[in-house]
Amino acid sequence: MHMEKIFIENCCEILDSMRIPITTENREKGPYPYYGANGIQDYVADYIFNDELVLLAEDGGNFGSKDKPIAYRVSGKCWVNNHAHVLKPKEGLDVDYLCYSLMFYDEGKLLALLPMSEHDDMLISHGGLTYGGFISDTKMKQHTMMDCFEALINYSKENGFKTIRYKCIPHIYHKQPSEEDRFALFANNANLQTVDVSTVINLSSPLKMPKGRKAQISRAKREGVLIEELSGSEDFQTFINLENAVLTEHHGVRAVHTGEELKLLHDRLPENIHLFASMKDGKMIAGTVVYEYDEVVHTQYMAANDEARLIGALDFAVATVIEKYKASKKWLDFGISTEHGKIYLNEGLCSQKEGFGGRTDVYEIWELNL
16 A cells, blocks of 8 residues: 655644653652653642643653553643653644554564544544454464453553443455454453444455446446546545535535545545546536555445436446456445444445445444443
8 A cells, every 4th residue: 555654743733842851859749740751750730731632752761661651642731851742733633543552562572553542431443433453464363362352451441441442344354364353352241332234345256236227327328427537626626515415415414524635635545545436518427436455445435416316427437446446356345324323224325335236244343341
């Protein structure tokens, strides 16, 4: 996957110039935490910060420790010495998303990584993601995953969390069978809280499309619809306007991303994010934004206006995506069709996706009460 570096100063204010170290003999005792590289060093009588911050260990940090954090969140009035960088997320960036990635070691060797976010007394993997379980290599074993969960539970208890919410990575995103975490959840008496229905096409062995769907694709071609892959700022904005019109009319909501944000994501990951637009007489009437992974292509957004629905323009766009990726990807993931707290199945939406030859794959969310 192509990646672009994002510098910390682009998403945070760096407040290091405000840090003031106080020697032990010069500290006046008080109620405010005095932070160093890996956490609270003392309590003092005054404070220099009063905000939601992330502190990142500098020199003096215990980087080899499995118990002391390299980066940690602080809130409210505090004092910070010169052994921790002070980062304040810029407007629009959640402090939780800046802070957490838990790393699991055995005798100094990294075993796994778990992206997490903190929400009150709950630790979530990850609050900003549809899924986000343990990331490991092919050397992971079942007994090792059990040890990782034991360490995760101990860490959570020691840091005052009462619940772990764990979002399993769907199997189609695995390069090898990797469901050790599901047994570990079961063995630790976790509760299955949510099962989302996603529709998936096996691109290496697709099911046949119904005649009605094929007829709609043929009609779109007869009506002069052309499928174009676009990447301009105005193109993403036009698509999001189309998406928001559909979402507002039928669901009373708007897209998670703005057109500007989609363009930014595309520019940072041009090989992985694509807009396929259904064009008629030079106007975008339907389209889909897809995210490309190693073995999966995922339709992040699909939208069509009334004319496009009538003549099969979106059907034509999706068929084009299937044709483009059938030789290079294993799966096409349409995403979930469950709504309203994940207990209501949007049967029309699900049926539309199944009409391309898709079948159900599930996204699971578990909760472990501590």
